[in-house]
Amino acid sequence: MIGKLKGLVDSYGDDHVILDVQGVGYLVHCSGRTLQALPKAGEAAALFIETFVREDMIRLYGFATLAEKSWFLLLQNVQGVGSKVALNVLSTLSPAELANAVALGDKVTVARANGVGPKVAARIVAELKDKAPGFSSVDPAVAGLAAQIEERQAPGPVADAVSALVNLGYAQLQASAAIAAALREAGEGADAAKLIRLGLKELAR
Numbered sequence: 001m002i003g004k005l006k007g008l009v010d011s012y013g014d015d016h017v018i019l020d021v022q023g024v025g026y027l028v029h030c031s032g033r034t035l036q037a038l039p040k041a042g043e044a045a046a047l048f049i050e051t052f053v054r055e056d057m058i059r060l061y062g063f064a065t066l067a068e069k070s071w072f073l074l075l076q077n078v079q080g081v082g083s084k085v086a087l088n089v090l091s092t093l094s095p096a097e098l099a100n101a102v103a104l105g106d107k108v109t110v111a112r113a114n115g116v117g118p119k120v121a122a123r124i125v126a127e128l129k130d131k132a133p134g135f136s137s138v139d140p141a142v143a144g145l146a147a148q149i150e151e152r153q154a155p156g157p158v159a160d161a162v163s164a165l166v167n168l169g170y171a172q173l174q175a176s177a178a179i180a181a182a183l184r185e186a187g188e189g190a191d192a193a194k195l196i197r198l199g200l201k202e203l204a205r
Contacts, residue, residue: 002060003021006046009039015087017062019045028045028062029083032091037064061087080120089113089124089154102128106172152192158183168201178202 047062
């Protein structure tokens with residue numbers, strides 16, 4: 001079993017890299033993020049590898065980090081998520097972003113990935129929430145606020161402030177984090193306008 005490959009980048013395809021390891025060219029499928037992080041042709045690179053063996057093919061998948069590899073495997077435990085969709089998710093979200101989205105139950109962020117509809121996104125956050133706690137670095141205050149918003153239990157000004165930031169184009173995760181920070185600074189009695197102002201200030205840092 002191949003666990004890691006180190007060699008020279010030979011060439012790139014739309015979803016893969018050919019890595020020359022002592023004269024043998026390995027075709028390795030990768031997420032868009034990993035492909036973008038690799039050096040140009042002729043330079044040295046290393047990838048963690050997961051090998052899929054089937055009756056009609058052997059396919060290698062490469063990852064820049066062990067965290068990305070772990071998420072690739074975890075995602076495929078979810079019904080409707082195969083290797084292609086898992087790579088699409090990891091092309092859209094970094095392991096840290098995915099971990100936080102799962103911890104917060106942020107279906108909208110997960111659904112940004114190509115080929116992931118609302119139902120699949122909902123299954124991803126529901127089924128993986130308890131399976132990957134070690135990957136999450138989310139602030140407990142943000143997680144609590146997101147849960148309140150999801151369950152429609154957040155105070156009106158807080159929910160309105162988060163909604164306003166989302167409408168301005170920020171992701172739900174970013175908006176919740178910014179308003180959680182604003183709430184800590186302004187106190188529980190702050191109105192929506194003040195929370196929005198402080199939230200935008202937090203996002204501008």
